Amino acid sequence: MRALVAGTAAAVIAALVPAAQGPALGAETAPEIAGVTYGAEQVEVRGVAAPGETVAVTASSAATDAGGATAEGTASVGADGTFRAVLPRVTDAGTDLRYAQFVAAAGGVASPAHFVDDVTAPARADFPPTPVRSKKGLQVQLTDDAEDLGVQSAAINVSLGQIMWTRPGTAAETVEYVSGGRTFWFSRSALESLDRQIRGSSEAGSSVDLIILVYRSGDSRSAASVLTDPGAGTSGGTVMGFNTKTPEGVAYLTAAMELLADRYTREDRRYGRADGFIMGNEVDAQWEWSHSGDKPLDAFLDGYARALRIGWLATTKFSASARTYVSMTHSWTRPSGANPDEAAPTRYYAGRDLLDGLAALSGRTGDFPWHVAYHPYPQDLFDPTVWDDPDATDSPDAPVVTFRNLNVLTDYLQRPALTYDGAARRVILSEQGCNTRGSDEEAERLQAACYAYAYYRSRFLPGIDSFILHRHVDHGGEGGLNLGLWARDTTSANPAAPLRPKLVYDVFRDIDTARSLEATAFAKDVIGIDDWSEVIPGFDPAALAERPVTRTVGSGAGVRPVNESDLTGADFAGWTLGHNVSAATVTETGWQLTSGGGTFDQQWRGIGRTWDQPFALRGRRWLTAALAGFADEEVVARLRVTTATGQVVQSDARLPSDGSVRTVAADLGSLLAHGRIAKVQVWVRGTGSRTRATTVRVVRVGLTPYASPSTAANLLASGEIEAKADLSAVLRLHLDGLDARGQDSALLRSCGGWEVPTTRIDLRSLHVGRSRTLEVPVDVSTTGSGAVCLDVGDDTVAVPVAAPRxxxxxxxxxxxxxxxxxxxxxxxxxxxxxxxxxxxxxxxxxxxxxxxxxxxxxxxxxxxxxxxxxxxxxxxxxxxxxxxxxxxxxxxxxxxxxxxxxxxxxxxxxxxxxxxxxxxxxxxxxxxxxxxxxxxxxxxxxxxxxxxxxxxxxxxxxxxxxxxxxx
The missing domain is CATH 2.60.120.260 (Galactose-binding domain-like)
Known part of the structure; x- marks a missing residue:
């Protein structure tokens, strides 16, 4: 609750009309509202007016074209010039005055509109924000991979026009929601898809921020047209501005925000947990990213601030700790736009002007705790050398604020005119990334160096709460930008199909662990420094290890456990569905897990269980799982354990493509000295970027003191062909060790694809976590399946190899x-x-x-x-x-x-x-x-x-x- 000047009449008068300088209150004094408190039972409107007057207080829709009154009240002005009017919290028609605008009138003169700026009614829940270990965040596309990477903060787009309808579908299609005494309709399938994203990230321990967006829609049921600012017209823009002009637009936006807050701030986390709500995208570049038509800044802010306030009021109705953010580009004193040299003051605004205007407007109409979601991309989005940005100067008058001069933003927010209740508004960096400007290793090194610099700059700058990277996977629709941790598969119709991790992937994974300096050492040469302290003020190497390093242990594939203790039982009681599982059925032969058509083959899917009372191994050093993978593709099974202290230990095991049930085991012996097990997860993934419905089966999970050696080829193999200038070629075969006890040898041979010489490979040194790469000549003039084969014992591993360029x-x-x-x-x-x-x-x-x-x-x-x-x-x-x-x-x-x-x-x-x-x-x-x-x-x-x-x-x-x- 915010403390307001409501304690005494003298305090109210002093806040509005300083006694030593202002005129005496008289009959000509227009009413002014000093504050509006929303309580558990009523709404209190306080202000000043001429003594002896009767003040009429009117509540109406928060829309700029408010229409008629929804509630009215009167109050007498005392001799000290103050008044206090009380209105019902909810009207007889079901309208919640939490979102209303209030006007006071007396003597034929009306005050400016004022909104609720103090909420004393308790929120449904008052739990603290999700705790995070570091500032590392990601706009998550692959929730399973985000958990692997240790993502602490996730940002997820919410398209209101996709989830919200203007009319209901069938009962099976529709989720009904009551807001303001009215029923609104939402798409069940769209909400369930959003549930999977949010739940996947929040269950992995990430704090989740939702980015609230409106896009144009061709769906006749979509509420996008009602939610879009009428000034946007029928064309233009990528993201639309919110409709706070009409009462209907305000009602729809309020209902959407209430549903999201209600659904994603539940105590039981049934649908996942959201902590922050970002209203719109890059609103200072409104013509493209918050399209509202040609408007000067003041007119745009008058509408946008209402949407921002609705976001704050709706989300804090359900969670007292929810935060609401305004989204901004990196443009500071120079407005963004297609041509920065061409003035477009009704389309693009300077970021600093927007912040000043928003602070002044919210101060006049009832200040509230909005915060800043900034995007400090490099000055040239295509050029990742952000440390050399020429216009990112260390001055409040800098044209742009990028990672190089990010302190300009945090310093500016400490100015009294920008603070809220005497404290600077918080900052998250909710969207920014580093481009890979080429397809070679040097381009990837430059991207990775940019990320390392940007992360360290954010990590050691007070006032920055999180750095959320954009993107997870390169996207074909971003105008040639390649910002992802993953390169995309350009042969897929999906514009963001993951192909392979880039060099920045490992830097991102390790940057907030004890491996941080090792992972970023290469970047110092790229930037041209000897020590990070040369470019990162306050750099402290000892503060980098905020998250434990994930430990990898050996596995067995096709093993036989002895004296196995069952952790699942016949009905898998206590176990929950994990990432990328759209449906599941428990049968006599295990848990059948189905992934929908939107899941890529190489994404993890599986189950997990958390124990409120962690348990010790007590000599049972092997974690086991009996499972079956895809029937047509080799898969990898992952057994993943989290201890009570947060240490993650995992192992991978290869399963063949016959779809039969195999038992895999992870050697947890090294865990005996590390405490107790709090969480167990069993995951399975395939390879490649196909999206299709697939099913895997988990029969049981257990612990055993002994598991027999692997009977299947337990290693990962991949290959690539490098073409030489004379069009000859070599095959690079990459082998990764998985097996806890090791395997002896493999035979490389042709198998109907590329022609390679038969080669015996010694595997005895291929221990867990070790890799080997060997080169062999390859004949690429032949036709075939584009694969080579490895024989390991009685098992054969087919290694797909794409045609080279x-x-x-x-x-x-x-x-x-x-x-x-x-x-x-x-x-x-x-x-x-x-x-x-x-x-x-x-x-x-x-x-x-x-x-x-x-x-x-x-x-x-x-x-x-x-x-x-x-x-x-x-x-x-x-x-x-x-x-x-x-x-x-x-x-x-x-x-x-x-x-x-x-x-x-x-x-x-x-x-x-x-x-x-x-x-x-x-x-x-x-x-x-x-x-x-x-x-x-x-x-x-x-x-x-x-x-x-x-x-x-x-x-x-x-x-x-x-x-x-x-x-």
């Missing part, structure tokens, strides 16, 4: 050899593009062609002559990336042409459709073309189709010429 030209070292062709006046190497996606496909440079004014259907071309003919006879295709401006009026499509010319005079050409303002892969097949042995030239071009313009002068770009090997 070799980049021939990326324009990083120049554009020599390229010349203008038809209807092109010039070619040059460029680092930025004036149109989408704005950046080269890979690396820092691309080739750009400037078209001459000609008919849109005329082919514009650039050419490349190879002084030394290319022998690409071993390649399957030549691939290149093409991008072009759109904008040919009336065009029905665009076509790309790529033509190879050979020394023998033959050509191979493709003519394909492409989409402008994005990179497109254009592939020229090479198989069965005699000319592929000596290619002397390449022509690349584009044209528009269907446009009636008399002349058109576009530009187009070419990047990353590469060959795909394997026939």
């Amino acid at each position: 070799l980049t021939l030209e990326g324009f990083e070292s120049g554009a020599s050899g390229w010349a203008p062709g038809d209807h092109v006046s010039a070619v040059s190497r460029v680092g930025t593009l004036a149109n989408g996606p704005g950046r080269p496909y890979a690396g820092a440079w691309a080739l750009e062609a400037v078209g001459t004014a000609a008919a849109p259907g005329a082919l514009r071309t650039v050419t490349r002559t190879f002084t030394e003919p290319l022998d690409l006879s071993a390649a399957r295709a030549l691939d290149l990336q093409l991008n072009a401006y759109g904008g040919a009026t009336g065009a029905t499509g665009y076509r790309a042409v790529a033509r190879l010319t050979a020394a023998d005079g033959t050509t191979r050409e493709v003519d394909v459709a492409f989409s402008p303002d994005r990179w497109n892969t254009v592939s020229v097949p090479l198989a069965d073309w005699s000319g592929s042995t000596a290619i002397t030239g390449l022509t690349v071009g584009m044209r528009a189709v269907g446009s009636t313009l008399p002349a058109w002068a576009p530009r187009f770009q070419v990047d990353e010429l590469a060959v795909s090997l394997g026939r």
